[in-house]
Amino acid sequence: MSDIRYPQNNDLRCLVHFCAEKGLIWLDESRMILMHAAALAELRKELINSVGIDQARRILTRMGYASGVRDAELAKKIRLGQSLQDAFVVGPQLHMLEGMVHVSPVKLDFDLEGGHFFGEFIWENSCEAEVHVREFGHAEHPVCWMEIGYASGYTSAFMGRFILFKELECSATGKNHCRIVGKPVEEWPDAAEHTPFYEADSIVGRMLELRSQVDALRASLERSLPRQNLIGSSSGFRDAYTLIEKAAATQVTVLLLGETGVGKERFARALHEMSSRASSPFVAINCAALPHDLIESELFGVEKGAFTGAQVSRMGKFERADGGTLFLDEIGELPLAAQAKLLRVLQEGEIERLGDDRTRKINVRLVAATNVDLQAAVKAGRFRSDLYYRLNVYPVVIPPLRERLSDIPLLVESMLQRFGALHGKRVPGLTDKALRALKGHTWPGNIRELENLIERGMILAPQNEPIEVEHLFAEPQEFEAVSHGIDATGNLAAAPGTSDMDVLCRQVMHTGVSLDELEQALIQHAVKEANGNLSGAARRLGITRPQLNYRLKKKE
Numbered sequence: 414m415s416d417i418r419y420p421q422n423n424d425l426r427c428l429v430h431f432c433a434e435k436g437l438i439w440l441d442e443s444r445m446i447l448m449h450a451a452a453l454a455e456l457r458k459e460l461i462n463s464v465g466i467d468q469a470r471r472i473l474t475r476m477g478y479a480s481g482v483r484d485a486e487l488a489k490k491i492r493l494g495q496s497l498q499d500a501f502v503v504g505p506q507l508h509m510l511e512g513m514v515h516v517s518p519v520k521l522d523f524d525l526e527g528g529h530f531f532g533e534f535i536w537e538n539s540c541e542a543e544v545h546v547r548e549f550g551h552a553e554h555p556v557c558w559m560e561i562g563y564a565s566g567y568t569s570a571f572m573g574r575f576i577l578f579k580e581l582e583c584s585a586t587g588k589n590h591c592r593i594v595g596k597p598v599e600e601w602p603d604a605a606e607h608t609p610f611y612e613a614d615s616i617v618g619r620m621l622e623l624r625s626q627v628d629a630l631r632a633s634l635e636r637s638l639p640r641q642n643l644i645g646s647s648s649g650f651r652d653a654y655t656l657i658e659k660a661a662a663t664q665v666t667v668l669l670l671g672e673t674g675v676g677k678e679r680f681a682r683a684l685h686e687m688s689s690r691a692s693s694p695f696v697a698i699n700c701a702a703l704p705h706d707l708i709e710s711e712l713f714g715v716e717k718g719a720f721t722g723a724q725v726s727r728m729g730k731f732e733r734a735d736g737g738t739l740f741l742d743e744i745g746e747l748p749l750a751a752q753a754k755l756l757r758v759l760q761e762g763e764i765e766r767l768g769d770d771r772t773r774k775i776n777v778r779l780v781a782a783t784n785v786d787l788q789a790a791v792k793a794g795r796f797r798s799d800l801y802y803r804l805n806v807y808p809v810v811i812p813p814l815r816e817r818l819s820d821i822p823l824l825v826e827s828m829l830q831r832f833g834a835l836h837g838k839r840v841p842g843l844t845d846k847a848l849r850a851l852k853g854h855t856w857p858g859n860i861r862e863l864e865n866l867i868e869r870g871m872i873l874a875p876q877n878e879p880i881e882v883e884h885l886f887a888e889p890q891e892f893e894a895v896s897h898g899i900d901a902t903g904n905l906a907a908a909p910g911t912s913d914m915d916v917l918c919r920q921v922m923h924t925g926v927s928l929d930e931l932e933q934a935l936i937q938h939a940v941k942e943a944n945g946n947l948s949g950a951a952r953r954l955g956i957t958r959p960q961l962n963y964r965l966k967k968k969e
Contacts, residue, residue, distance in 0.1 A: 417518040420499045422506045424491060429510070441487055441673035445511075450845075461549075467610075470558045473541075474610040477562025484508075484563075485570035486509035495694075497525060504567040505534065514539045514591075515559055523572065528597070530568065530576050536560065536591035536711050538849075542584040546822065551646035557591055558610070565611070568595055577601055577608070587647035643676075643683045644827050645820040650688060650811035653680065656809045662685035666759065669782040671811035674859035677782040680811060685738040690778060693737030696730050701743035708751050709767055716768035730828045731764050731775050739779045744804070745785040745796060756800045814856040814863060821851050825862065828867040836871055843870070843880045850882045936964060 414650035429832045438445045481504065488503035498521065505516035518533040519533040521696055536557065545556040555561075561580050568576040578595035582588045598604045643654060660667050661684050669677040678697060703711055714729030730739055741747075747755065759779065763772045781804050790796035814821070825843060833839055843851070847908035848868070856862060869887075926934070935954065943949030951961040 415522055417498070417502075419502055420492075420495070422510065425456070425503065425506055427603060428487075428491075435536055440507075440511075443483060443487070447618050450540055450544055453540065454548050456909065457541075457544060458548045463722070470609045471612075473558040474562035474565075475613070477559035478566035478569075478611060479562075481563040481566025481568070482560075483571045485567045488567075488571060495948075496521075497701050497961070501520050501571060504571065508560070508563060508567075512540065514541075514557070514759070519592075526573065528572065528574055530566065530572055530596055532576075532578075532595045536584075536593060539584055539591050539719065539757075544590060545585050546819070551587050551819070552583070552585045553581035553590070554586065556585045557583060561593060564593060564595060574579060577604060577871065579607065584819055587649075587817075587819050589647075589816065600778075640928075642679050642686075644823050645817060647812075647817035647820045649817050649818055653809055654683075656807075657684050658687060660807055660809075663685055664778055665807045666778070666804060668778045668806075668808045669780065669811060670781075670808055672785050672813045673783060674861035675811045675813055677811060678742060679740070680809070681740040681780040681782065684780060685740075685778075688778070690737045694734050695738050695740065696734035697740040697742065698730050699742045701746040705748045705751075708748060709754065712751065713754060713764045714766035716766050726766070729764070731758065731777055732773065735775050736777075736778045738780055741779065741781045743783060744781040745783040745787055745790055747796075749797065752797045756797065758802060759800075767923050793874075801862050814859045818852050822848065824863060825851070825867060828864055829871065832868045832871040836868075838871060839877055840874050841877065841879050844882070847880055847882045847885055850885065924939055932964065936961070 428439075428498050429445075430439045430636060431437075432439070437963070438447065457469065457473070460472060462524060464472075484507045487507070488500060491503055492500045501521070501523070502518070505518070509515055515537040517535040517537070519535055521532050523530040523532070539557050539560060541557040541560055557580055561578050564578040568578065575598045576595050577598040578593050579601070580591055580593050582590070582592040584591050598742045601607070637942055645651070645654070657667070657680055667681075671677055681697070682695060683692060692811055698711060700708060710727070710729065712729050712731060714732055715727050717726045741755075754764075758775070758777075762776070765772055787796055787801050787805070791798045791801050818861065825848070829840065829842065846881050851863070858865070866885045867880075870884040873884040874880040887945060936950070939950040940947065942953060947961055950957045954961065
């Protein structure tokens with residue numbers, strides 16, 4: 414990331430004024446509006462469905478361009494006397510203040526007099542990407558048309574020449590964020606493909622022509638989706654799903670790799686259901702959940718009298734899965750003796766029950782899974798190298814949830830339906846703040862953790878009311894920056910509970926330090942800062958010398 418730092422935006426926030434009595438919101442001398450993101454989603458949907466995706470993109474791009482030009486006019490006067498860079502970043506800061514997107518600079522290099530410009534930025538929390546996914550699902554191409562129009566309009570007006578921004582990555586396509594790059598239009602070899610979206614065009618004259626394009630768009634939006642028990646459209650998820658889909662048509666042994674809770678068994682079941690073995694059994698066993706002395710009998714079966722307590726002959730998991738698929742989860746926990754027998758099964762296609770010298774032919778596809786580094790286990794002597802190479806023919810890495818944040822709304826929707834049926838309860842969904850909290854979480858437990866949180870939220874939320882942040886997390890979550898409300902004069906001010914003192918108090922309370930311990934720690938720190946001078950320490954603490962003496966004696 415760039416070392417570019419934004420200046421404080423107090424000079425911009427003070428330009429925003431609300432006058433509820435007259436129905437006015439002002440940004441300096443320009444009238445603004447607050448609009449529901451859902452209304453923007455509806456506008457996009459109506460435009461796309463009525464005039465086609467190209468015309469809709471043109472309208473929204475030009476709309477964003479006009480907004481950028483107006484903000485550039487404001488930027489030219491707001492930071493007079495400051496550096497050119499500080500003046501330029503008024504645009505990104507206003508774009509954030511207006512609630513459209515969070516902008517992080519990666520590289521910014523420009524010369525106003527020479528006309529040179531190159532800018533690269535990361536966008537997070539894109540409003541356009543979110544509303545597009547909400548209405549149409551994940552897209553094949555970038556969809557932040559208003560925002561890219563704003564970037565082009567603002568920079569073009571600021572530089573005095575046409576600067577074309579392109580969205581090279583978009584969270585609506587399954588990426589974790591959007592990435593944009595801007596430079597003079599003549600420096601783009603494919604500029605002709607993008608400049609028409611900035612030009613005026615007659616909608617009425619093209620309606621009939623665009624009708625067929627609308628139909629084609631609708632058909633493309635109905636593209637094939639993953640199987641019902643696998644949910645996601647992010648790029649990492651699609652890569653893993655494509656590998657599973659290709660393996661399903663073969664008999665190859667598949668090794669699923671990924672952290673705990675990413676859904677390895679769901680992928681194994683999907684592989685089984687897509688294969689020619691779908692009508693035969695799918696048998697799953699967790700190798701880490703069984704004592705080592707029972708694993709071999711569970712996998713390969715046992716003959717009567719093979720050991721004390723073996724009173725009847727019993728089939729193992731391999732025989733039960735004959736003709737179908739056997740899923741061995743946590744295969745890295747298999748003891749070495751069982752690993753040797755498993756290798757023989759893979760090589761010869763036959764097993765021997767414990768206590769039996771007769772071999773039995775079996776026809777099983779093996780799917781193994783692990784969250785440990787098998788290569789490291791091989792080096793440490795805990796895993797056979799020959800078995801590792803046999804299993805590692807077709808590895809599939811399942812990404813953790815933190816790398817597929819764009820899938821969270823889809824996963825949540827499915828979980829709400831499932832848990833609603835389970836608990837006989839209906840909720841209309843999550844609040845925007847609750848969904849933002851989920852996207853800001855680190856997800857050490859991956860999808861399994863998400864399931865637990867959604868079930869908790871389903872239980873705690875009132876019937877027919879959305880799930881809120883407090884319903885999801887047992888502990889307060891620090892996922893948002895300090896918000897701003899409106900004070901009595903119509904200016905933005907820190908909202909209740911978000912001042913520096915509030916933040917400090919929350920942080921102290923989360924440490925578990927008692928009030929007495931905190932007081933003594935502050936006193937000792939003040940004394941140290943004052944080099945042992947008690948009068949100086951008292952002044953730092955805002956108390957008198959006698960009050961400080963009293964507290965020191967109380968400690969003794």
